Amino acid sequence: MSFEHKIEVKNLSTWFGKKKILKNISCYFEDNSVTAIMGPSGCGKSTFLRSLNRLNDTIGSFRMEGEILVEGEDIYSIDADVYELRKKVGMIFQRPNPFPMSVRENITYGPRLHGKKDDDELERLVEDSLKRAALWDEVKDSLDEPAPNLSGGQQQRLCIARALSIDPPVLLMDEPVSALDPLSAGKIEELIMKLKEEITVILVTHNVQQAFRVSDQAAFLYLGELVEFDKTRRIAEAPRDERTEAFITGRIG
């Protein structure tokens, strides 16, 4: 199947109850790139991200209009398979949320759900995923330890490994380092740069410096509106909108 963009968002508006959160957003995301979505708290960044893997569906009052195409398929159409979608679009959360199981079980959880039973294959997946998340060397001797015993930074990389275990072509990251210390945050930033060689990364952040460091293109959301969407370098050098300029120079946010 051919498609123009990895993910394309067309005229997306969302509501929680009567409150309109996102207002008519259109943008697209390319393969092998990192897109940063910036904006002050409460501007709808997380809602936007969670629309891309339909995680907002779990909230009863959620309603949306518009279209989101992932690999050319409308994910909100009536015959879209939400479980297949979430296999393709992984997600990392703001706070590390490893399952209360061993490190190994955290990684094998996803593959098992999707029918992988062979022990050797699972074992290989554990090693591969942990290596891709740059965590293997630190935990290879403690795979059977409970995951919540790891440090915060290790937990977050474990969550990344867990998401990678089912090999998603797209990874959504919702402020993945805001709960971590600077050293752990740095490691995860490096990891994001490495991951984009293989997959599409969409990163929500309220940290402008981080957005500029790691992303290829950037979007600035303000009060539910997509104010600016362009190459990161262009936005960093010459923001077109004064609200963007105010945000990246630290006057709002």
Added chain:
Amino acid sequence: MTKKTRSSNAAEGHDTDFLSRSVSSAKTIPQTLARYLRKQTRSRRTFSDFLFKIVLAVAVVLIAAPFFMVILQVAAVGIPEVFGVGPGQGLEFFGTFPGPGLLGGIRNAIAGTILLMVVAASVGIPLSVLGAVYITEYARPGRVTSAVEFTADVLAGIPSIVFGAFGFAFIVDFLHLGMGLIAGGFTLAFMMIPTVLRTTQEALKQVPMTLREASLALGATKWATTWNVTIRAAFPGIMTGVLLAVGRVMGETAPLIFTAGNTLGVPTSITGGGSWVASLPYTIWAYITDPR
């Protein structure tokens, strides 16, 4: 201050002499006590503080005394029976069925309590855990969920004899199942439900939303998420509720009087007269009310 201290020492002088034969240390007990009392009565504030401390200490003693009396009483009467070697004592007490008069043991009651617990737990626990999962994980919060919660809270406060009367009226009489293992076990199961349901609910609510989301985001269905992640994370809390409930109904006599019947042996059938079953609390009750 110095003056006071000196005079206090002088005042306690004869106390020291009084006990000097038995107490060889520099400060005798009455001396220390007197110093302590003087310190506590130095001003109104320290005195009221001291008084309150006394009141609290008295409360603790009053609470603890009956507890130790119960333990002592049980130990005094029980130890010879449990560790003795005479007829009907020691292993024989636990291992044999009751004989004529006061002979024999309580094997019927031990076996009966275990059987009743197995029936009650295998009915009550799955029902209440599944119910709690439904109302916390699946149902939209609303009138139905709060009605269920309210009912459970009311049931938890109902006296156990009422459960016994209900068990008799509904299971024994209306359903024609008769007294015995099934009627007794189900009545105890009813009693377990409110506790297990509410504690399971609380345990499920303690599981962070973000754990469920992590599982859903991996493409898990709601049921897979609930079973593999939510219930697993809430398991210690659920177990607390289960143990609490089992412990509670294990000691109940009242619900069994009209429902379980009694026997000197073990039940020989699932329904009918052969299913009459003894239990430990019932046996205690029977022994106490027995004129012998």
